Amino acid sequence: MKRILTLLLAVMMLAALPVSYVTANEAPDITVTLDGNKIDFPDAKPYIFKDRTLVPIRFISEAMKADVSWNGGEQEVTIVKGKDTIITHILSSRATLNGVLYTFDVPAMIKADRTFVPLRFVAEMLNCDVDWDENTYTVTITSPPEPVAFPEPELTVHFPENPYEGKLFWITVDNIRDYSDCDNYQFKIDFITPSEFNIYDENMGAILGWETHDRNQWHKIQYADDSVFSVSSRYYTTRENKTTLELKDGMTMEFTLSVKRLCSGEVKEYHYTETFKYPYPAKD
Incomplete structure (x- = not known):
């Protein structure tokens, strides 16, 4: 009887655990590559939220040779790459690219002291191609091609x-x-x-x-x-x-x-x- 009570108590404790906690531990690691090179995330891993993959924007931006700055007072992230300036805010589903407003279905978030953004943000804001392999949990990011001098005018x-x-x-x-x-x-x-x-x-x-x-x-x-x-x-x-x-x-x-x-x-x-x-x- 004592053994049965112990087992019942263990089952009740497992049932009381938050679903997100169990799911987070069961979810496999997400691999992110940029132009064929794997990006390392030493202290903040990509994760899935509401069926959307969120990635730490600093590691990806810096891998693309973009400058990232953080304004804690305004909860504002600024990314500068060449002539493009991108601004977004924590818990906001909006971002601007050179003053033009874009809207996303998942906002930017802070987790483990890192800013996470949805992959769609990376694709549209940084002008990249992004592919997601659900079988291997792999994100493939391809940078835009280098501009060609003297392109044909349209x-x-x-x-x-x-x-x-x-x-x-x-x-x-x-x-x-x-x-x-x-x-x-x-x-x-x-x-x-x-x-x-x-x-x-x-x-x-x-x-x-x-x-x-x-x-x-x-x-x-x-x-x-x-x-x-x-x-x-x-x-x-x-x-x-x-x-x-x-x-x-x-x-x-x-x-x-x-x-x-x-x-x-x-x-x-x-x-x-x-x-x-x-x-x-x-x-x-």
């Missing part, structure tokens, strides 16, 4: 949908982020047909009068505004040319994009042909 010529946008057209470099191996890339566009788009007159007021401006200038494109060339419906050419230049829907537009890599002094040129779309009259 241009789009935009035309407004209504006259209230105030533009005849504008041109964007859609893959401007690819130009990241050198801090100083500059761009300019020179119109072959119609060449009148290269310069325009603008009324600067009663004192300054009319001034002529040249659009064909070297300039740097910002990530927030990827426009390389813009023509307004009001100032699309000079006053003299407005009397002779007839804008027609379907007319041919030819221009050359020049890209200068100041780090090496190289310049490349690209020729484009586009069809002008003109759904409404220009404003005088």
